[in-house]
Amino acid sequence: MATPYVLVLYYSRHGKTAAMAQHIARGVEHISGIEARLRTVPEVSANCDASEPSVPDDGAVYCNMDDLKHCHGLVLGSPTRFGNMAAPLKYFLDSTSSLWLTGALIDKPAGVFTASSSLHGGQESTLLTMAMPLLHHGMVFAGLPYREAELLTTDAGGTPYGASHWSGTEGQRPLTEAETALCQAQGKRVATLALRLAADQQHSTKNAPGDSL
Template identity: 40%
Template sequence: MKVLVLFHSIYGHIYEMAKAVEEGVKEVEGAEVILRRVPETLSDEILGKMGALEAQKALSQVPICSLDELSEADAIIFGTPTRFGNMTGQMRQFLDATGGLWANGQLIGKVGSVFTSTATQHGGQESTILSFHTTLLHHGMVIVGLPYSFQGQTIINEVSGGSPYGASTIAGGDGSRMPSENELNGARFQGRHVATITAKLVR
């Protein structure tokens, strides 16, 4: 059973969440997990002006995903920051190149799941994941979220992301806030949950 964790990250918040998702997948017996990123379309000049070059150096150790790796996976867990309540343009561009996979039905029946990050508490935590689901449904994927059995999403004593649609983190307006332990636990739970369901489907 192969689980692909595919993400886009600029400042490293989604990368940290992706690594937690990876940890959760590894907890399931028989699960092989592959961590991949989508290509960055912004130039180094622009990334430098955004203060993101240092984070990009760390991200460069993660291989860029090929389209074949999507069709080879039994489940795909996508991670993307929010842009105006939707996925980033980089993730959208990558998915727009999957027309061939769609035409051949190569993702039908595979498990799909999404996690995200936003600058503010209500900056697209839910809409980004829900709008992402539209693409997964067009591919015929089986959508899995983050159930309330992860009780960390019900806490009210601290600022935290997380919804039944998927794990999430709040980066802060200046990007200085990295994922909290509760948010990382949500990502681990989601990875484990997706892998557990996928194992049942591939039997």
């Protein structure tokens, strides 16, 4: 039987969101019995002549529908674009209607994360825009609870809606200890919920009344 996995799906232009994804994946893999699967999405462009290679030159490979369909949990990440998710990630999510029609993601846990160059650059609204399609898919949204002490002490990123990072106007700011801890906490939480929800579903299926003979 294949090992269950949490899909860490992100778009990253300058590497900051990708760095967060790595820490979230480490958090997932702190939990026994589940692994992290890192995936990204290709660029989109109004220039019809522009095309992306079928496989990225480096970093995570591109996500496909099977990666999403068979995940046990999802953590979705994007840089902030005017208080919204970046177009490449939105474009990918807009292509998931077939999974919505079949209910493939219903009752699976999901979380979101983001990075912005300015401290008040729309991080929380970006997280909320990423949450909306997940709710339409019937996923169980998992934020960051205030038991994570870093939420109360961070002087950079970090929200109850999901992990975030303030990268600075030149992208020069590395992830702080608090931001890193919150990324890993988010990975751990989604992984833990994924295993619990999957076990509950298996138990319910096993104990469902059968046809009487």
